[in-house]
Amino acid sequence: MDQEQMDYKKLYEAEREKTEVLVSKIEESEKEIEELNFKLDRIKGSFAWKLAIPLRKGLHFYEKTRDRLTRYGSIPGIMRKVRSKLQERKNMKRHGTxxxxxxxxxxxxxxxxxxxxxxxxxxxxxxxxxxxxxxxxxxxxxxxxxxxxxxxxxxxxxxxxxxxxxxxxxxxxxxxxxxxxxxxxxxxxxxxxxxxxxxxxxxxxxxxxxxxxxxxxxxxxxxxxxxxxxxxxxxxxxxxxxxxxxxxxxxxxxxxxxxxxxxxxxxxxxxxxxxxxxxxxxxxxxxxxxxxxxxxxxxxxxxxxxxxxxxxxxxxxxxxxxxxSVAQDINAKTYAVDAAKRAVHDHIMDVYGMDAKVESTRAFPTIFRIRYPLLERPLISIVIPNKDHMEDLSRCVESIVNKSTYENYEIVIVENNSETKEIFDYYKALEHNPKIRIVRYEGEFNYAKINNFGVSFTNGKYVLLLNNDMKIITRDWMEELLMYAQRPDVAAVGGKLYYADNTIQHAGIVIGLGAHRAAGHTHYKDDKMHLGYMGRLCYAQDVTAVTGACLLVSRAQYDEVGGLDEEFRVAFNDVDFCLKLRHAGYLNVFTPFAELYHYESKTRGMEEGEKQKRFQQEVDLFRNKWKADLDAGDPYFNPNFSLDYSDYTIK
Missing domain, CATH: 3.90.550.10 (Spore Coat Polysaccharide Biosynthesis Protein SpsA; Chain A)
Structure with a gap:
């Protein structure tokens, strides 16, 4: 080991120690927050708190009005939202008498x-x-x-x-x-x-x-x-x-x-x-x-x-x-919560022989977070395509290295025709990390082909496709993905992704959703803390597809369905991949407990010219290839919902 490598190792260890100290402080802060929440709950149960209900309601109304004005930009914006809600109420009535x-x-x-x-x-x-x-x-x-x-x-x-x-x-x-x-x-x-x-x-x-x-x-x-x-x-x-x-x-x-x-x-x-x-x-x-x-x-x-x-x-x-009734207040039958946790725990033990932990979530006491134990800690190969974008890539890689609690991973960066000096300087700096390799793909841009190329260089039992513009939020994000991917009935697993402004970019994909009737994201642009339709942003669930921006799957399953279809050069290759896995008999899972930032621009608008023409070609290709599935409808998206909206609006 030469002196430069020794210096890098010392610097790395020093930074790692600093990170561990910060993590410890964060965990202590989280405990303090829990204690404060407990005290707050006690205050909310007091006579004085109940006495002030009318005043608080007035303040809440003011704050909501202010927030809505900010969100919708104007009184007409609010009125459009009101009209939408009134129409939805009208639609609801046709399901009664x-x-x-x-x-x-x-x-x-x-x-x-x-x-x-x-x-x-x-x-x-x-x-x-x-x-x-x-x-x-x-x-x-x-x-x-x-x-x-x-x-x-x-x-x-x-x-x-x-x-x-x-x-x-x-x-x-x-x-x-x-x-x-x-x-x-x-x-x-x-x-x-x-x-x-x-x-x-x-x-x-x-x-x-x-x-x-x-x-x-x-x-x-x-x-x-x-x-x-x-x-x-x-x-x-x-x-x-x-x-x-x-x-x-x-x-x-x-x-x-x-x-x-x-x-x-x-x-x-x-x-x-x-x-x-x-x-x-x-x-x-x-x-x-x-x-x-x-x-x-x-x-x-x-x-x-x-x-x-x-x-x-x-x-x-x-x-x-x-x-x-439980329909009004689960606290009317609190014993039901414990019984439900036991039922889910015992069912998982019967099916998989796994001693899973079942916990209530912020959405509702009987909406559960399930923590499956990891049966092993295999090598996970993270494949990241990249062209230039040094700032994005460095933020992504450093968040993986500094944030992740899962240690048995490798990173394969697929370099695709970069031109800037700064990215190659960054690649050289990464050579000192034994977990990271750079492989060079020199063909024209084809997202599916680039990923397939990168996967061919991996050594892991699992492949984790990751965009270069990601930043890790959840420390145990890989564990959260792996706990589902390890199950024999599951293939692709995806996490919950946010834009930089803390609105949702990805929480599962529905086929047929959106203007092109090909595929779209549910809960798109909803607030990060939104509970979702019937609490669906608060528990892991089966979905037709998850985004390739963050997708974990076993290497065996990746090879079984032939990887990403290279006819889909830019769009829909991930959805196509997930449909192939589903037709092979596997489930695809979205979990909200693996959280990442995705710095993709949400204001870039419609593509124009040749890009728009290419996108339409891939829409047509997808719709022709999966016509039967599209005609049948997404099994996880009820046909009473409109395919024009991502927020579960009733038709």
Whole structure:
């Protein structure tokens, strides 16, 4: 080792020690923040804080108005936003009573004879159910246009709510499809549901809470799906409402098609589940140790075993929000949070044998961050294409070296026809770092070909494609990506990327989204702290594609699908790559817990001339190659959302 190398090593070690000191200070500050937040929560629970609510509301209104003026630039800007929201409210209403079948449609549905006239057993455990809720529940089941059902009611109500039994008996006397049983003891949610199950004689089991309402055509829709698709597990979209009418909507929850990582991070399926009796016999009954989240536990077990989980993209279930319901306040049933964490943990242990940590997130107590343990710490090869842009590249590389807690990595910089002296001086400086290599690609610019070339020089078990204009935020970003990529069912994993102004650049890609109907980013330009639609910016989830600006995948999978398609010289090569992986049978995952800055210009506007012509050619190529997928729609983006917007605007 010569003197220059020794000096560099000493300098490196000194800088590393400084970094460790700074990291330690940051961690201490984070602990202080947690303590202050705890104290703040205590203050918020005090009488004085509650007394000042009116004043704070006035101040918040002022601040929001000021912020909106800043964001939208003017009163007309705000008015455009208001008009958009009013239009969305109008669109929402068509999913309430306006969506009910007309008398003619209802008659046609009642008279439909399917090849398999499935019998549905609807299970509803009762416990001190308010009279209005109970009668509305009984009425909505009797109003079903599909007639082959039975309603199994197990009543664990106390003596002060004797009217529950009286009402149910009156309905049962008039309609033999309603089965009612008084329980000697209240066995809890799971125990009472299992008592309902003992009464059931149907081919399919469906779960209905005692204070909710069904769309009159839901069983018809499910019977049709079972006959057409042979689905053994079905669910639909749902609406949360309050007050006396389902049209008083609070939330419209339009769900993705089956997505196991979404389900682990958040019980998005929730209502209205129906599943084959044979499937239930295979997985077992409700388990009382998960009371409060017994449905989450059951859904995880059933969908794991199901041959076909089918999502009906229609709002066919109405979840009532009232004082004691989870729909209004999870604190009404805090035990449900712990039960849900146990259910997710135990499910992951059963499937992968991994002792994962399940933690509540800032979005909601039952929206979870899952920390999978790393089974190994393999070499990760980071491939960074570069032409000039010394400032971007140096910022990127130095953030990796100084910030990353994962140490087993190499960086392969693919030099592509740079011209400036400063970049070559920087390359020379990097030669002293044994983790970094520069390889030279001398052909014309082709992003896919450059990356494939760089990957051919890697030694790692995993390949991490990274743009040169990135800066690491999360210290354990590689661990967060790897914990998903290591799973045998996962291929590409991408992180959450921000512009320099802390707005979102990438949080997953939807095919068909955007003006060209090719592919686009969801939650684009939303604020960094935004929770996302139904909390989706707060948990890892399955997506059709992630951006190649930060994409981790195993080298074996990269080679299996032939790497990036070099016909896509600039655009869509990453989306195309992810679609190839999906068609090979793998999941692609977006995680919000690997955060990076992406200094790509968000104000560069439309490309013009030859660049615009090339872009359109690649749009056409992508749309032709993946026509079937585009026609079918992105499975993780509900068809009730407009493809013109990235913020889950209802059509």
């Amino acid at each position: 306006a969506s009910f079948p007309s008398p003619e449609e209802a008659k046609a549905q009642r008279e439909t004879v399917f090849p398999r006239m499935i019998k549905f057993s609807i299970l509803t455990p009762l416990y001190n159910t308010p009279e209005k809720f109970l009668t509305e529940l009984l009425d909505c089941v009797q109003a079903q246009t599909y007639r082959n059902w039975e309603l199994c009611l197990a009543d664990g109500s106390d003596s002060e709510h004797a009217y529950v039994g009286e009402i149910c008996k009156k309905y049962a006397e008039k309609d033999p499809r309603i089965k009612y049983q008084v329980l000697e003891h209240n066995e809890g949610i799971s125990g009472n549901t299992n008592e309902c199950l003992k009464m059931a004689t149907g081919d399919y089991i469906a779960l209905l809470d005692h204070d909710d309402i069904l769309h009159p055509a839901v069983l018809y829709e499910y019977a049709r799906v079972i006959n057409e698709k042979n689905a053994d597990y079905i669910y639909c979209d749902e609406i949360t409402f309050e007050g006396d009418s389902i049209d008083h909507m609070i939330v419209l929850h339009f769900k993705p098609d089956f997505a196991i990582d979404n389900l682990r991070g958040n019980n998005y399926i929730c209502h209205f589940s129906a599943f084959s009796r044979h499937l239930l016999d295979e997985t077992g009954v409700f388990r009382s140790q998960y009371d409060g989240s017994q449905d989450h536990d059951m859904i995880l077990r059933l969908t794991t075993k199901a041959k076909l989980v089918y999502h009906v993209p229609k709002a066919l279930y109405y979840w009532r929000s009232h004082k004691a």
